[in-house]
Amino acid sequence: MTITGPMPLPRIVGGANDILVDADGHRCIDLFSGHGTVWLGHATPRIAAALAEQAAGVWNTGGLKMPIHAEAESLLQAFFPASHYPAALYSTGMEAAEFALRMARSVTKKSGAVGFARNLHGKSLATAQLGWDNSAAPPVADFHRLPFLPKVSESEALDALERTLAGGNISAVFIEPIQGSGGGHSASPDFYDRVIRRCRAHGALAVFDEMLTGFYRTGPPFFFSELTEVPDQILVGKAMGNGFPVSAVIADRKYPVEAGMFPGSTYAGNPLAAAAVAATLREMRILDLPTRVAAIEKIIVAELWALETSGIALRGRGALWVIELPPPLEPHRLASCLYQRGVLVSYAGNLLRILPAATIDLDHLKEGCALIAEVLTGKCHDET
Numbered sequence: 001m002t003i004t005g006p007m008p009l010p011r012i013v014g015g016a017n018d019i020l021v022d023a024d025g026h027r028c029i030d031l032f033s034g035h036g037t038v039w040l041g042h043a044t045p046r047i048a049a050a051l052a053e054q055a056a057g058v059w060n061t062g063g064l065k066m067p068i069h070a071e072a073e074s075l076l077q078a079f080f081p082a083s084h085y086p087a088a089l090y091s092t093g094m095e096a097a098e099f100a101l102r103m104a105r106s107v108t109k110k111s112g113a114v115g116f117a118r119n120l121h122g123k124s125l126a127t128a129q130l131g132w133d134n135s136a137a138p139p140v141a142d143f144h145r146l147p148f149l150p151k152v153s154e155s156e157a158l159d160a161l162e163r164t165l166a167g168g169n170i171s172a173v174f175i176e177p178i179q180g181s182g183g184g185h186s187a188s189p190d191f192y193d194r195v196i197r198r199c200r201a202h203g204a205l206a207v208f209d210e211m212l213t214g215f216y217r218t219g220p221p222f223f224f225s226e227l228t229e230v231p232d233q234i235l236v237g238k239a240m241g242n243g244f245p246v247s248a249v250i251a252d253r254k255y256p257v258e259a260g261m262f263p264g265s266t267y268a269g270n271p272l273a274a275a276a277v278a279a280t281l282r283e284m285r286i287l288d289l290p291t292r293v294a295a296i297e298k299i300i301v302a303e304l305w306a307l308e309t310s311g312i313a314l315r316g317r318g319a320l321w322v323i324e325l326p327p328p329l330e331p332h333r334l335a336s337c338l339y340q341r342g343v344l345v346s347y348a349g350n351l352l353r354i355l356p357a358a359t360i361d362l363d364h365l366k367e368g369c370a371l372i373a374e375v376l377t378g379k380c381h382d383e384t
Contacts (some may be wrong), residue, residue, distance in 0.1 A: 001111065005275065010022040010024075010026070010339065011023040011025070015030065015042040015043065016041070016042055016043050017041035017042055017043070017044075017357065017359055017360070017361070018030050018041060018042075018044070018356065018357050018359065018360040018361055018364050018365075019042075019364075025262070026342075027342065028339060028342045028343060028344045029342060029343050029344065029360075029364045029365075029368040030042070030161075030292050030344050030356075030357070031343060031344060031345050031354050031355065031356050031358050031365075031368050032344045032345055032346045032353070032355060033355050033356060035238070035355070036180070036212050036217070036238055036241050036320070036355035037123070037238045037239065037240070037241065037243045037249070038242055038243040038357055039215060039217070039238070039239035039280075039356060039357055039358055040239075040280060040283050040284070040357060040359050041240050041242075041244055041357045041358075041359040041360075042243075042285070042357075044242060044283060044359075046278040046279060046282070046283055047242050047276065047280055047283060049279075050276070050279035051244065051272065051275055051276055051279065051280065052273050053275070054068065054274075054275035055272060056370060057271075057336075059270065059272050060266075060269050060270045060271065060272075061270070061271060063264055063268070063269070063373060066271050066274070068091075068271055068274040068275050068278060069269060069271070069274045071274070071278045072084060072089070072274040072275075072277040072278040072281070073086045073089075075277070075278055075282065075285075076236075076240070076248060076250075076277065076281060077279040078213075078281075079221055079222070079281075080250055081230060083230065083252060083253055084230070084234070084250050084251060084252055084253065085251060085253055086248050086249075086250055086337060087099075087103070087233075087248075087250065087251040087255075087257050087263075088248065088249050088251070088257065088263050088268060088269070089246065089247070089248050089250045089268060089269035089270075089272075089274065089277070090237075090246070090247045090248065090267075090268050091211070091245045091246060091247065091265075091267050091268070091273065092122070092237070092245060092247055092267065093122055093211040093235060093237050093238070093247050094119070094122025094123060094124050094127050095247060095265065095268075096123075096211075096235045096236075096237060096247040096248060096249050097121045097122045097124075097127045097174070097207075097209065098122070098124060098126065098127065098260070099249050099262075099263060100172065100174075100205075100207050100233045100235060100249050100251075101113060101126060101127075101171070101172060101207075102261045102262055102263075102275075102331070103205075103233065103249070103251065103255060103257070103261050104171040104172035104204070104205040104207065104232075104233070105172075106206065106258060106260055106261045107205070107255050108171040108172075108203055108204060110168075110169045110170060110171040110203070110204070111141070111142055111169060111171060112141075112142030112144065112167070112169040112170040112171060112173055113126075113130060113142070113143050113144070113170065113172050113173070113174065114130070114142065114143075114144045114145075114146060114161065114164055114165070114170055114173040114174065114204075115129075115130025115131045115143075115144070115145050115146070115173075115174045116131065116145070116146050116147075116148035116157070116174075116175065116176070117131065117133060117145055117146065117147055117148045117151065117177035117182075118132070118148060118179055118181075118182025118183060118185070119131035119148065119174065119175065119179060119182060120132065120176060120179070120180060120181045120182060120209075121174050121176065121209050121235075125140060125142065126140050127344055129143045129145065130143060130145060130174050131174070131176070131182070132145075135260070136360070137218070142169055144164050144170075146160045146161055146164065146188075147160060148185065149185045149186075149187055150185060154187050154188060154190075154191045156264065157191070158191065158194055158195070158198070161173065161195065161198060162198060163301065165198060165199070165200070165201075165202035165204060167305070168202075168332070169205045170202065171204060172199075172204055172205045172206075172207050172233075173195060173199050173204055173205070173206055173207065173221075174207045175192065175195060175206065175207065175208050175209060175231075176207060176212075176213075177192060177208065177209075177210070177213055177223040177224070178213050178218065178223065178316070178317065178320060178351070179322075180211075180212040180213075180320065180322075181348060181351075181353075183322055183324055183350075183351060184315030184316050184320075184321065184322030184324070185315065186315075186317075189226060189227050191227075192223075192224075192227055192229075193227050193228050193229045195229070196218075196229035196230075196231055196232075197229060199232070205232040205233055206229075206231040206232050206233070207231060207232065207233040207234075207235065208222075208223070208224050208231040208234045208235065209234070209235045210222050210223055210224065210235060210236055210237060211235055211236065211237045211238050211247065212236055212239070212298045212320060212355075213320065214236045214237075214239060214240070215236070215239040215240055215289070215319070216284075216289035216290055216293055216358065217293065217318055217320050218293070218316075218317040218318035218319070218320055219238060219290060219293055219294065219297070219317060219318045220290075222234065222236075230252075232251065232252045232255070233249060233250065233251050233252070233255075234249075234250040235247065235248075235249060235250075236248050236250060240277050240280055240281060241273065241276040241277055241279070241280055242276065242279075242280040242283075244272070244273060244276035244277075244280075245273070246273040246276055246277055248277075250337070255342055266310060276371050287358065287359070289358050292358045292359070293318040293358060294317050294318075295362055296318065296319045296356055296358070296360065296362075296365060297317065297318050297319070298356065299312075299362060299365050299366050299369060300316075300321055300365070300369055301314075301367035303366060303370055303372075303373055304323070304369055304372060304373055306373070307323070307373060307376060309379065310376070311326045312324070312325055312326065312329075312376055312377075315330045316354070319355065319356050319357075319358060320355060321353070321354040321355075322351055322352070322353055322354075323351065323352040323353075323354070323372075323376070324350060324351055325350045325351070325352065325376070326350075327350075329350075331347035331349070331351060331352055332347055332349060333351070334347070334352065334375055334376060335347040335352065337375050338371060338372060338375055341371055341375070342368075342371070343371050343372065345369045345372070352372075354369075354372075356368075377384050
């Protein structure tokens, strides 16, 4: 029987590193990694032990500091230039983006904001409007969503940004350097440097959303690491908690946190999150992540680049890849088939996403990619 719709969602009961096990005992290679959050693998022993130790003590202090906070912030600071500092720890990327927006509005005394089409910065009223069609909700005044590649060229996108900034009321420009959910499109380093410089010229803050690209996922420590300019704010999360809900705003020291920015929230910087961050970042220091990510990219390119000859686009870098499918291929059907055959990927619209853990067994990755190539270029049948 040919699969015509998505299979019922499996109930996962266990797993380790790059393998998940469902309630039926079905094992699969996890190329989804919990939306890319489980960067160092499921049930990583030292991270699990650190969380268990903190869970046996204090969970939430309501913003009061513990030693674990200082350790987490120190380890996080080491990833960034001395000109920047961890301004706040939060629980989600959307929450971090909202605080970055509040900080920008506070320091610039401007209310507007800019994003680029199909960039994703969260699903709140404000953050969604920056990148996605949020037509079901009323528009936010002076929030602009500008065209992005491939709909326009880099020069056309820059011209649109210049015209918008010239209006004089833009506090921040939000940038997702590689679209994690919008098709994997990315501009040149020169484009992003020019965006940052134009923000500076017009008194707006450049906000780099590195929730998905950060912590070596695309090769360098962060995408901005290879630019000439440094953004005013960097949003990070996902990988730095290895699946535990945590995010952070890294800000230029020219912009200290002030009460008027409303920096706190109920769970912001709770000790459990701080323990997850500290343990995960300690683990990253042990692993040679650039070498691991280079090996992951090499296998994905070798196994999947030939899909281009079938009209299937592959875009990405390092351990962040998007497969864009032409009609009549159906992502939900293909993802269902892949799961039945032992590979878990995510899908949305006409896209499949591949986000393996840095610690994935490379033989598993090669096996998973070979199955993806086979399923995408062949026929998928339900054999049960």
